[in-house]
Amino acid sequence: MVEIExxxxxxxxxxxxxxTVEVDVYSEDAFxxxxxxxxxxxxxxxxxxxxxxxxxxxIDLFQSDVIPQVxxxxxxxxxxxxxxxxELDGTxxxxxxxxxxxxxxxxxVAKTAADLLGIPLYRYVGGLIRDVLPxxxxxxxxxxxxxxxxxxxxEFLVIxxxxxxxxxxxxxxxxxxxxxxxxxxKYPDVALGKGDEGAWVAKVSNDEAMEIVSxxxxxxxxxxxxxxxxxxxxxxxxxxxxxxxxYREKKLDLDGQISYVGELVDRYELFSVEDPLFEEEFExxxxxxxxxxxxxxxxxxxxxxxxxxxxxxxxxxxxxxAILIKPNQIGTLTGTMDAVRLxxxxxxxxxxxxxSGETEDPAIAHLGVAFGSIAIKTGAVSGERxxxxxELIRIEEEL
Ligand code: PGA
Ligand code: ZN
Numbered sequence: 001m002v003e004i005e006x007x008x009x010x011x012x013x014x015x016x017x018x019x020t021v022e023v024d025v026y027s028e029d030a031f032x033x034x035x036x037x038x039x040x041x042x043x044x045x046x047x048x049x050x051x052x053x054x055x056x057x058x059i060d061l062f063q064s065d066v067i068p069q070v071x072x073x074x075x076x077x078x079x080x081x082x083x084x085x086x087e088l089d090g091t092x093x094x095x096x097x098x099x100x101x102x103x104x105x106x107x108x109v110a111k112t113a114a115d116l117l118g119i120p121l122y123r124y125v126g127g128l129i130r131d132v133l134p135x136x137x138x139x140x141x142x143x144x145x146x147x148x149x150x151x152x153x154x155e156f157l158v159i160x161x162x163x164x165x166x167x168x169x170x171x172x173x174x175x176x177x178x179x180x181x182x183x184x185x186k187y188p189d190v191a192l193g194k195g196d197e198g199a200w201v202a203k204v205s206n207d208e209a210m211e212i213v214s215x216x217x218x219x220x221x222x223x224x225x226x227x228x229x230x231x232x233x234x235x236x237x238x239x240x241x242x243x244x245x246x247y248r249e250k251k252l253d254l255d256g257q258i259s260y261v262g263e264l265v266d267r268y269e270l271f272s273v274e275d276p277l278f279e280e281e282f283e284x285x286x287x288x289x290x291x292x293x294x295x296x297x298x299x300x301x302x303x304x305x306x307x308x309x310x311x312x313x314x315x316x317x318x319x320x321x322a323i324l325i326k327p328n329q330i331g332t333l334t335g336t337m338d339a340v341r342l343x344x345x346x347x348x349x350x351x352x353x354x355x356s357g358e359t360e361d362p363a364i365a366h367l368g369v370a371f372g373s374i375a376i377k378t379g380a381v382s383g384e385r386x387x388x389x390x391e392l393i394r395i396e397e398e399l
Contacts, residue, residue, distance in 0.1 A: 062101040147201040
């Protein structure tokens with residue numbers, strides 16, 4: 001048996017400039033570290049990133065109540081460890097100690113185990129590795145809770161589908177640049193900003209944004225000679241008020257929202273639509289998936305929150321055909337893998353994902369490979385985003 005010998009936790013910054021935590025694990029001559037990200041448009045059913053007292057309270061509780069309990073445990077018994085972490089927290093959403101500290105330890109232990117075996121994390125987690133890497137799905141224009149003054153729709157994404165990950169990721173960044181060029185030509189005197197994930201933020205309507213991103217995709221696709229499709233993350237719960245989808249220029253009821261999304265899918269040949277409806281609207285998701293599920297991915301993020309029980313409910317009804325996977329939504333690697341396994345059994349695609357407040361940690365790149373995800377949603381530019389993209393370039397070389 002190889003024991004967890006030493007655990008450390010510290011406060012660090014995320015890409016938004018908010019405090020978060022990273023956890024270090026030592027065992028024999030091996031080491032693993034995971035730096036936890038944080039969301040801004042979080043689902044109501046996610047685990048809590050931090051307890052009421054914030055990061056400092058989380059660190060204190062982790063040091064007093066968690067570290068002494070995990071020292072000496074078998075580094076390879078990931079499931080037992082993750083179960084114990086839930087017991088030590090004692091709440092049903094990790095709100096006593098905080099999900100970011102818990103997921104930090106859970107992931108750092110897996111990284112240490114991989115280091116002990118001398119293999120990369122994607123091989124250690126392993127199991128579902130496909131012979132192709134996930135497509136990069138990058139946010140190029142947006143707003144919502146990730147920016148001030150942007151579109152109501154949170155993210156306009158591009159999914160580049162080249163022969164290699166390297167080709168795809170380069171084309172994604174080029175499309176991001178092309179979006180800026182189009183905006184500059186249309187509005188030469190207006191300042192252009194960037195949101196939390198490196199996507200452009202401009203004072204354009206949702207429909208105009210859709211038109212611009214679709215044009216950029218078409219132009220770059222013609223140049224590189226492989227498909228580049230637009231996709232959306234509406235994060236609809238963030239503009240759902242009193243039973244209506246409230247856009248700056250219009251207000252839609254459920255029927256209106258379903259037909260609006262259907263029209264966008266048809267007109268712009270969307271690769272994917274994420275969170276197009278309110279996060280409790282399972283029935284509506286069933287209807288929408290019946291309408292557009294053959295043509296594109298219908299991805300549940302806030303709807304499923306990487307939670308196997310919520311996915312089971314959705315799959316039983318036929319809500320969505322894909323699930324976004326964010327380890328810190330569910331708090332442990334085991335919880336994440338449970339959701340992925342269930343998704344595979346139910347024939348749902350998985351899309352591994354960053355958070356809007358990220359760290360430089362590249363681990364989700366490995367998870368995307370290990371889970372056989374169809375895409376990795378991790379932005380198109382910015383260091384904390386390219387940390388994942390560049391790691392996948394390295395993994396592609398290795399494979
Ligand atoms: P978040 O948003 O990381 O701010 O929660 C990302 C998303 O909605 O996919
Ligand atoms: Zn989302």
